[in-house]
Structure formats: structure tokens, C-alpha cells
Amino acid sequence: MLRYIAxxxxxxxxxxxTVSLAAxxxxxVATDPAQAIAGxxxxxxxxxxxRARYGLDRPLPVRYADWLGxxxxxxxxxxxxxxxxxATLVADRADETITLALSALAVTILxxxxxxxxxxxxxxxxxxxxxxxxxxxxxxxxxxxxxxIVIILFAVTFPIFPVSGDDTWRHFVLPAFVLGASSVxxxxxxxxxxxxxxxxxxxxxxxxAKGFRGWPLLRRHALRNALLPVIxxxxxxxxxxxxxxxxTESIFAINGLGRLALESILGADIPTVQMLIFVFAIxxxxxxxxxxxxxxxxxxxxxxx
Amino acid sequence: MSALLEIRDLSVALPxxxxxxxxxxxxxxxxxxxxxxxxxxxxxxxxxMTALALMRLLPRGARHGATRLAFDGVDLASLSDAxxxxxxxxxxxGMIFQEPMTSLNPVYTIGRQMTEGAVSRGMLSAPDARRKxxxxxxxxxxxxxxxxxxxxxxxxSGGQRQRVxxxxxxxxxxxxxxxxxxxTALDVTVQAQILDLLDDLRRERDMATILISHDLAVVAERTxxxxxxxxxxxxxxxxxxxxxxxxxHPYTQSLLHAxxxxxxxxxxxSAIPGTVPSLTxxxxxxxxxxxxxxxxAECVAQRPPTRTGASGHAxxxxxxxxxxxxxxxxxxxxxxTAANADIVLAARDVRQVYTTRKAMFAAKREIVALDxxxxxxxxxxxxxxIxxxxxxxxTLARILLGLAEPTSGEVTxxxxxxxxxxxxxxxxxxxPVFQDPYSSLNPRRRLSEIIERPLWLRGEHDxxxxxxxxxxxxDHVRLPKRLLHxxxxxxSGGQRQRVxxxxxxxxxxxxxxxxxxxxxLDVSVQAQILNLLDDLRAEMxxxxxxxxxxMAVVHQVADRVAVMLEGRIVEEGPAQRVLASPESxxxxxxxxxxxxxxxxxxxxxxxx
Numbered sequence: 001m002l003r004y005i006a007x008x009x010x011x012x013x014x015x016x017x018t019v020s021l022a023a024x025x026x027x028x029v030a031t032d033p034a035q036a037i038a039g040x041x042x043x044x045x046x047x048x049x050x051r052a053r054y055g056l057d058r059p060l061p062v063r064y065a066d067w068l069g070x071x072x073x074x075x076x077x078x079x080x081x082x083x084x085x086x087a088t089l090v091a092d093r094a095d096e097t098i099t100l101a102l103s104a105l106a107v108t109i110l111x112x113x114x115x116x117x118x119x120x121x122x123x124x125x126x127x128x129x130x131x132x133x134x135x136x137x138x139x140x141x142x143x144x145x146x147x148x149i150v151i152i153l154f155a156v157t158f159p160i161f162p163v164s165g166d167d168t169w170r171h172f173v174l175p176a177f178v179l180g181a182s183s184v185x186x187x188x189x190x191x192x193x194x195x196x197x198x199x200x201x202x203x204x205x206x207x208x209a210k211g212f213r214g215w216p217l218l219r220r221h222a223l224r225n226a227l228l229p230v231i232x233x234x235x236x237x238x239x240x241x242x243x244x245x246x247x248t249e250s251i252f253a254i255n256g257l258g259r260l261a262l263e264s265i266l267g268a269d270i271p272t273v274q275m276l277i278f279v280f281a282i283x284x285x286x287x288x289x290x291x292x293x294x295x296x297x298x299x300x301x302x303x304x305x
Numbered sequence: 306m307s308a309l310l311e312i313r314d315l316s317v318a319l320p321x322x323x324x325x326x327x328x329x330x331x332x333x334x335x336x337x338x339x340x341x342x343x344x345x346x347x348x349x350x351x352x353x354m355t356a357l358a359l360m361r362l363l364p365r366g367a368r369h370g371a372t373r374l375a376f377d378g379v380d381l382a383s384l385s386d387a388x389x390x391x392x393x394x395x396x397x398x399g400m401i402f403q404e405p406m407t408s409l410n411p412v413y414t415i416g417r418q419m420t421e422g423a424v425s426r427g428m429l430s431a432p433d434a435r436r437k438x439x440x441x442x443x444x445x446x447x448x449x450x451x452x453x454x455x456x457x458x459x460x461x462s463g464g465q466r467q468r469v470x471x472x473x474x475x476x477x478x479x480x481x482x483x484x485x486x487x488x489t490a491l492d493v494t495v496q497a498q499i500l501d502l503l504d505d506l507r508r509e510r511d512m513a514t515i516l517i518s519h520d521l522a523v524v525a526e527r528t529x530x531x532x533x534x535x536x537x538x539x540x541x542x543x544x545x546x547x548x549x550x551x552x553x554h555p556y557t558q559s560l561l562h563a564x565x566x567x568x569x570x571x572x573x574x575s576a577i578p579g580t581v582p583s584l585t586x587x588x589x590x591x592x593x594x595x596x597x598x599x600x601x602a603e604c605v606a607q608r609p610p611t612r613t614g615a616s617g618h619a620x621x622x623x624x625x626x627x628x629x630x631x632x633x634x635x636x637x638x639x640x641x642t643a644a645n646a647d648i649v650l651a652a653r654d655v656r657q658v659y660t661t662r663k664a665m666f667a668a669k670r671e672i673v674a675l676d677x678x679x680x681x682x683x684x685x686x687x688x689x690x691i692x693x694x695x696x697x698x699x700t701l702a703r704i705l706l707g708l709a710e711p712t713s714g715e716v717t718x719x720x721x722x723x724x725x726x727x728x729x730x731x732x733x734x735x736x737p738v739f740q741d742p743y744s745s746l747n748p749r750r751r752l753s754e755i756i757e758r759p760l761w762l763r764g765e766h767d768x769x770x771x772x773x774x775x776x777x778x779x780d781h782v783r784l785p786k787r788l789l790h791x792x793x794x795x796x797s798g799g800q801r802q803r804v805x806x807x808x809x810x811x812x813x814x815x816x817x818x819x820x821x822x823x824x825x826l827d828v829s830v831q832a833q834i835l836n837l838l839d840d841l842r843a844e845m846x847x848x849x850x851x852x853x854x855x856m857a858v859v860h861q862v863a864d865r866v867a868v869m870l871e872g873r874i875v876e877e878g879p880a881q882r883v884l885a886s887p888e889s890x891x892x893x894x895x896x897x898x899x900x901x902x903x904x905x906x907x908x909x910x911x912x913x
Contacts, residue, residue: 123365202407206470208362209402210422210477211395213386220421224412300457301411 005293012285019281024064027270036268037080077271086275096166096256100179101241103172107180108187108237116191123196135185147178147251164253175252179244183237190233194226228299235291239284309513310336310481313373317354320366324585328354330537338480339511343524343545346534347827349581352517356483360400361389395422399474403486405467409458416454419473441472445502464495471502483515488523492693493854497898500527519827521564522900525549533557536592537584543618553627554620556593562632563832565861567884567901573635573839576832580797591623599628639842647719649815649848650682650705650735655714657700674700676872682816687842687849689859689880692869698852702818705850707731729763736809740821742801746793752804753789759812778807781845782837799830816848823858835861856899860884868892
């Protein structure tokens with residue numbers, strides 16, 4: 001088991017570096033960083049001097065090796081725009097995004113799993129149809145639109161929550177709901193299908209024949225089996241929340257990594273974009289790894305082959 | 306003393322899109338303490354539904370009703386679902402099921418699943434429950450209970466899981482144990498052990514049992530009384546000896562005669578024509594009438610009265626005295642195989658080794674599936690390959706079909722190595738027929754398309770020729786032409802297996818390889834297919850390798866038999882000789898374990 005985790009961890013790192021390599025080359029091909037730093041209208045001499053000062057006149061592989069060497073020592077370079085170490089910049093902003101992503105995940109879990117379970121236990125009932133309606137709407141509605149709608153409803157018309165900002169927990173309610181809603185359809189439907197399948201399984205019939213019914217039956221025999229696949233998907237969804245924070249943070253003016261990413265992209269602040277991509281990739285890969293480990297821990301068929 | 310279980314006029318109805326299915330109707334059963342009853346019937350006869358209704362385990366939406374449903378004097382209808390679950394299901398009536406592989410929860414340990422019922426009811430403390438579970442595991446024949454207690458279901462074999470299931474129901478000391486096809490998914494030797502175990506436990510604990518099976522032979526030796534179900538009704542019941550040796554209902558008689566025997570000279574089986582009726586309309590006539598040899602005008606005009614014989618023997622039939630009938634004595638049609646016929650298909654020293662990894666980075670393990678197997682299939686003969694699951698039969702079949710390449714060794718078709726043949730040549734040489742006709746036919750194609758497909762693949766582009774070949778194949782397997790444009794879902798299991806055989810025959814292959822061709826079918830339908838194989842041998846000199854686990858099927862159709870154990874052929878010889886005096890100890894064990902019901906024709910007398 002330990003060996004398995006170690007090897008999967010190594011694989012995860014490999015994936016993250018592959019992503020960073022691809023990102024590095026694409027970014028440097030798509031934009032001219034020297035031009036970006038100097039500004040659109042800067043004379044060519046200025047651009048050239050900047051190119052020389054930042055070492056941007058060296059070939060791409062050399063610059064990547066240089067970057068990678070820095071990463072190994074925790075140095076992700078300096079932001080062209082903020083003139084601060086990128087690592088500090090990201091560390092300062094990470095709190096907001098982590099809070100947002102985790103609370104969005106909590107929203108997803110709290111809505112999707114009970115709703116999916118109720119739908120599964122009463123197939124074709126009104127609650128099942130309601131759940132289906134929720135899933136279809138949540139799937140169809142774009143994130144930014146839902147964000148604007150909840151701002152109008154719950155911050156403007158009924159001023160229950162603040163419109164934007166990230167000072168108190170109240171600021172996070174609406175964005176967490178918006179970001180969480182996007183994962184509800186997938187998680188809910190998986191819960192529903194999983195539980196319907198499990199409730200029809202032979203071992204549930206066995207448990208019923210032993211006299212289990214209702215909540216004890218669900219708790220003792222159905223939930224763990226039905227939620228095994230859901231856990232993997234939740235982990236992947238959490239990874240996506242970090243990526244999804246770009247839009248949500250912009251709408252709600254939360255000063256997190258998503259907003260930082262947007263600003264850096266617009267400002268062609270390549271070192272910052274580069275680190276953010278690397279961080280998002282690491283988070284995503286780590287979440288998948290976590291899902292695998294959790295599944296192995298919960299399912300003896302994986303743990304004890 | 307009042308009966309332990311009393312069921313009067315039980316009916317079960319399932320609402321389906323096509324109409325209400327009356328799965329069980331007017332079932333009466335009585336069982337005394339410590340007694341055993343066998344419920345037998347073909348698929349769809351309502352035998353499992355009867356037990357599920359009793360245990361309140363019917364599928365969602367199903368309704369059941371009865372004029373009386375009482376257990377030990379308690380009217381079960383007066384109990385709420387919660388009351389029933391608390392007081393009856395588990396502590397008084399235990400139930401085990403057909404699928405031991407899936408009937409235990411894969412994510413919890415054996416120990417937890419065994420003890421939870423008693424502990425959550427407060428009947429035993431956790432340490433006491435553990436002690437009792439260990440004792441019971443030991444009693445049902447699980448070696449090293451201490452270790453097994455902490456293990457998970459997937460770490461055990463099917464037979465062991467069924468033992469665990471039995472031990473688990475015994476944790477609550479039920480007075481009645483219902484076993485629904487407890488051994489259908491298991492090998493014969495394991496089946497015999499499990500049935501013996503159930504029998505011993507019944508005697509030890511004075512526990513009543515209901516044994517549900519599609520296999521008359523399983524029930525024959527082990528129960529006091531037998532109820533035969535057909536079309537949702539109990540059409541005959543009584544003491545096991547009466548029902549099985551002096552059957553009064555034409556259906557019971559036909560069913561007994563349709564079972565192939567292990568001894569004697571093989572003869573044509575008396576197959577029951579037609580198929581099991583659909584039960585969407587309430588009965589206005591005898592349910593068996595459409596398939597009955599003794600049908601009269603009254604049979605379809607009115608519902609048959611219940612007739613009674615000695616010692617509680619009862620049956621539903623219009624006839625006042627049971628018809629006299631005997632097992633068909635018509636000899637097999639197929640001629641004996643010529644001694645020096647060509648070798649059509651041969652395997653020489655075939656070895657198949659699989660390597661697996663337990664986990665992505667774990668070390669490789671080798672599994673030897675076939676260990677130096679040599680076998681010849683002569684023109685015109687039927688060779689049976691028999692063995693238990695995991696013995697390598699199906700692996701060998703795949704290799705003989707050219708669907709898999711052996712690790713070493715050679716397969717030749719009429720002397721040519723199979724590796725040198727193109728896939729099309731190979732396919733026109735040997736064709737498969739698979740076990741499950743429900744999943745081996747493409748549900749989106751019509752019969753005509755399914756059957757002509759091999760001709761297409763061979764490059765036969767003349768539609769008229771294809772049509773002629775399809776017609777001929779349909780004739781061979783006795784499928785009416787009107788079915789040509791049907792889909793598989795519109796056919797019965799027996800008809801589907803005929804389609805599979807027609808599809809295999811359409812290119813006129815040298816040989817067929819049939820992998821358990823009848824084990825998914827009911828007894829009466831199995832008889833039709835076994836007779837069909839006999840016809841095909843007589844009419845077209847069919848060469849056939851038949852893989853089976855059923856000794857009676859071997860006796861019925863095979864000229865020669867090869868017995869497989871752990872990837873090796875341990876015995877090979879003429880079927881009659883091997884079955885009569887096996888040389889290998891393993892063959893002898895298989896034969897001894899095979900459930901048999903010796904309904905020799907002259908022992909079948911008329912009741913009364």
C-alpha cells in the first residue's frame with residue numbers, strides 16, 4: 001500500500017511537470033513577454049533592453065531549465081507587474097481561494113448527496129423529478145449568469161449578503177453557492193444511480209432478510225457502497241473548483257488565486273501565470289491521488305487484492 | 306399441534322408496462338416444525354416469488370395477498386413492516402439465496418456481517434456474538450474461523466461464501482430456513498456438500514426448511530414433501546416419494562421424463578413441447594393445457610378441480626385418474642461414430658499461462674490455465690469436456706475456436722495448423738454456441754440478419770444464396786419461418802439457443818464447439834435442445850465438442866468424454882465406459898456428487 005502511494009505520488013509529480021513544460025512553451029510562444037512588460041507602444045530599443053535585462057533573449061529550453069531550477073528551490077521568479085516574488089504573491093492570495101473551494105465543495109455535498117439519495121429511495125416520485133429538474137437547470141445555467149442572478153436577488157433586492165469582497169464569512173456564502181452549484185448535477189446523479197444500483201444488490205436483499213430496514217439498512221449496508229464512486233468524483237470536482245475560481249472570484253471581487261490568474265493573464269505577467277498553472281495542476285493531480293487512496297481505504301476489494 | 310407455517314391462497318401480482326403479471330396464484334402450503342418441503346418448478350413458475358412474498362422481499366410495486374399467512378400461530382398480515390422485520394425476518398425465518406458471490410456485502414468483514422443482526426437486536430453482546438459466530442463458522446465447515454472472521458467476502462470461494470451465508474442465518478437460530486436455489490451457482494461437488502450440510506443442520510436443530518430449486522434431482526433426496534409449481538400455481542404436492550415416483554399431474558410426469566439420466570442406455574428425451582405460458586391474464590383454464598399430451602375440451606373450458614390421493618397427495622387436473630405415462634423409449638437417432646474417422650480438430654500439448662498483477666506495480670503472478678492438453682475431435686462424433694469451474698474447459702474451447710492463442714502447443718484443423726488459417730477460413734471451419742442465449746445474440750438485429758451474418762463475412766454477396774442457406778439452417782434447428790423477422794427479445798430461451806445453433810451451422814462448418822449450451826435453460830427446454838443435437842448428428846453428421854458440468858448431459862449426448870481438472874485432462878474414454886466405471890478418482894467423485902433422480906420407467910406407477 002505505501003509503495004503504491006509513493007509510486008502514484010511520483011507519477012503525480014511527473015504529470016505536474018509535464019503540464020508546466022507545455023504551459024511554459026505555449027505562454028512564451030503566444031506572447032512576447034518583453035513587449036508585454038514594456039507596454040504596447042514602447043519603442044523597439046526599450047523592448048530590446050528589457051529582453052536583455054530579464055534574460056528573455058536566451059533560447060526557450062534554457063529559460064525553462066532556469067525556471068525549473070528556481071522551482072526546485074522554491075523560487076518561482078518575480079512578477080513583471082507586481083515586482084514581487086511570485087511565490088509570495090500566490091501565498092498571500094491562496095487563503096481566499098482555499099476557503100472558497102472548500103465551502104463550494106461543502107455546498108455541493110450538502111445539496112447533491114441528500115437530494116440524490118432521496119431521489120434514489122423514491123424513484124419516479126415527485127422528489128425524483130424535482131431532483132432531475134435541479135440537475136438539468138444547474139447544468140444548463142452558466143456560472144457567471146447564476147452569479148449575477150444571486151447578486152441581484154440576495155444582495156440587491158433582498159440585501160441579506162454583501163455584493164462583493166472577501167472580508168467576512170458572509171462574503172463567501174453567495175460565491176460558494178454559485179461555484180458549488182456547478183458540481184451538483186454530476187454528484188447528484190452519481191449518488192442517485194449508485195444508490196439505486198446498491199439498493200437492488202443481492203447483499204441488500206440479504207440484509208433485509210436478516211431484518212434490517214429503513215435507516216439502519218441504509219447506514220449499515222448501502223451508503224458506503226453507493227458513495228465509493230462519488231468520493232472519486234468529489235475529489236476531481238474539488239480540483240476543478242480551483243480552476244473554476246477564476247470566473248467566480250472575478251464576479252464577486254474576491255482577491256484570490258482565480259482573480260490573480262485573470263489579472264496576470266491580461267497583464268501578460270508570465271511568471272505568475274506559469275506558477276498558477278503549476279499550482280492548479282498540482283492540486284488537481286493531488287486530489288485524484290487522494291481519491292484513489294480514499295477508495296482503497298474504503299473498499300477492501302482494492303486494498304486486499 | 307398447529308403447523309409452523311401456513312399459507313392459504315397466496316397470490317403475487319407484479320405491475321408491468323405490458324399489464325399485470327400474476328406471478329403467483331392460489332398457492333397453499335403447510336409446513337410442520339422440523340419438516341422440509343421442496344418447491345420445484347421451471348423459471349417463471351413463481352417458486353421464488355412465493356418465498357419472497359413470505360419474507361416481504363418482493364420487488365418494489367409488487368402486491369401480494371393471502372387469505373391466511375401464519376407463522377407459529379401468528380397472523381403475519383397483522384404485523385407492520387417494522388414489526389415483521391424485528392420479530393420474524395432473521396430470528397424466526399432465515400433465508401439464503403442463489404448467488405453466494407453477491408449476497409454478502411463486499412465492503413464489510415464476514416464477522417461484522419454475521420454478528421450485526423444479533424448485536425443490533427440486543428440478543429447477544431459483541432463478544433458473545435463473536436464466540437457464537439466462530440462456533441458456527443466451524444460448524445458449517447469453514448477452516449480457521451478466527452482468520453476468516455476478519456476477512457472480506459472476496460477472499461473466499463463461492464462454496465465458502467454460501468457456508469458463511471448459512472452460518473449467518475443460523476446466528477439468530479431461526480425455526481424456518483428458506484433456501485432459494487442455494488446451490489445453482491456452485492459446482493456439483495460443492496453442491497452436494499452444501500445440501501448435505503443443510504440436511505444435517507435441519508436434523509440437529511429441528512429446523513424446518515423450504516428448499517427451492519429448478520432441479521428435481523436436488524430436491525428428490527432431501528425433502529419430506531414436494532410442491533411442483535407451474536404457471537404460478539402449485540399443480541401437484543404431496544410426500545416427496547409420491548410426487549417423484551408416482552406423479553399424478555401430466556406436467557410433473559413430463560418434467561420427470563425430460564430429465565436426462567446418468568445410467569442406462571441413452572434414449573430420446575420426452576421434451577415438453579412449447580414454452581412456459583405468460584401470466585398476464587387470470588386463469589380460466591388449466592395453465593398446462595396448451596402443452597399437455599392429455600388435453601381435452603374440458604381442460605380449456607374450465608379450471609381443473611383439485612384431486613387428492615393417499616397421505617395428502619394432491620394435484621389439479623381434469624383427469625380423474627392420473628394418466629399412465631412412461632419415459633420415452635425411442636432410441637437415439639444418431640448412428641455410432643466410425644472408428645477410424647478423420648481427426649477434424651486436434652490440440653497438441655497446449656499450454657496456456659496467464660500473468661496477472663495484483664496491483665499496478667506489484668510483481669507478476671503466473672496462472673497455469675492449461676497444462677499440456679492434447680485432445681482429438683473425430684468427424685461425426687460428440688466429445689464432451691467435463692469439469693468444474695476453473696478447470697480450464699472454457700479456455701480450451703476458446704483456443705480450439707482459434708479465438709485465443711495458446712502460450713505453447715499447437716491446434717490443427719484437419720491437419721493444418723490454425724495459425725496458418727485466415728480468420729474467415731477458421732470461422733467457416735469451426736463455430737461456437739455459447740451458454741447464455743440471452744446475451745450472446747445482438748438484440749438489435751432480426752433473426753434473418755443474425756443467421757446470415759457469417760455468410761456476409763465470408764463474402765457471400767448473392768442475396769438469394771444467403772436466403773436459401775438461412776432457410777435451410779432454420780429448418781435444421783426446427784425454427785418456423787415466420788420468426789425470420791423477429792428480434793431475439795421476442796423469443797423464448799430455447800428458441801434463442803436454436804437461433805445460436807442455426808447461426809453456427811449456416812456456413813456448414815466442420816465442427817461446433819458448444820460451451821454449456823443448455824445450462825441456462827429449463828429442464829423441458831434442455832430436453833428439446835439435446836434432442837435437436839441428436840437430430841443434427843443423424844441428419845448432417847454434426848461433429849461437436851460440448852462443454853458441460855452436467856454428467857447427465859454427457860450421458861445423453863456424448864460418444865466420448867474428457868474429464869478436466871486443474872488444466873489437465875485426467876481421464877478420457879468412451880462416455881458409457883467412463884460413466885460406468887471411472888478410472889480416475891476425480892471422475893468418480895464428480896459422478897458421486899451429481900444429483901440424480903433414478904426415475905426408472907418401471908418404477909413409475911400410477912398413483913393409488
